[in-house]
Amino acid sequence: MVDPSICILVLNWNGAEDTIECIQSLKKVTYPKAEMVVIDNGSTDDSVRRIQTQFSDVKIIELESNLFYGGGNNAGLEWAHQHGFDYVIFLNNDTTVEPGFLEPLLAGFDYSQGVGIVAPLMCYSAAPELIWYGGGKINLWTGVVEHQHIRKKVSTLEEKSKTTDYITGCCLMMPTNLASELGGFDLSFQMYGEDVDLSLRTRASGYKLVFVPESKIYHKVSASVGGEFAFSKLKRKLAGLLRIIATHAKWYQWPTIIVSQILLSFNYAFIYFKNKSTSGNSDRAES
16 A cells, blocks of 8 residues: 555544644644544533634534543544545644654554554653653453553663554554444543553454554653542543453453452552652642
8 A cells, every 4th residue: 555544633622722732743744645633522612713723724523512532533533434544543632743653653554464553652741751651561360451661761662663462542543444343432431441442352353453662752641650640530540440341351350350459459549648648748848
């Protein structure tokens, strides 16, 4: 296939500032046959007008209500499929990309036969030298889903493509037909877990997932452990994890999952209260 077409879907919900910065970076991509599409997930602020004013040439799909991550991206996938794009990229709006990030991703499908999803190296926007996603691990015996190499320096990473257990929904690229055949994202997940579920379903269908470190993007997520272990976020992630386990784990894996998750919960609680205490002491010192 010569210069396949790529549709980059950017999901926005009341986040015009981040989305505009994301589009600005996408405007600099060097691959010639890429089109970006913004899916506005029923924003209640001035997002659509602001984006249209600054980028009159960017297609915006306006949804009437917030369909969450899965529903919004599925609407974009349907549009991309109807318009005949060869590949689709689901990209968080709170990211920026390197101009040449698409070419290595496309080459990732030549890694071996039957590649279904590829993903780039994802670094912290506030600390570009640190890795946020460098591949993913899933263990259905313990219920552990984790990023590899998180908070390690990019310089320590081996720079070659490799297969991986799962790919985060922050940025993933698939053949459009395959994404449609798999039904896109499972709408029973409202936030967290959709990407893990899609990864597992893709693997169950006989496809490989490939991490491509030659491609790089940046994600606006807190590089501190405290920010990533915020209590409200942990609750939402736990709900998604429980649905993943209920959907994909075998009955005989539940005992080890329960023991592992109890032990992990103590660790998460320790980290949460430790960071909460540290934050409180800092606030008192500054008052």
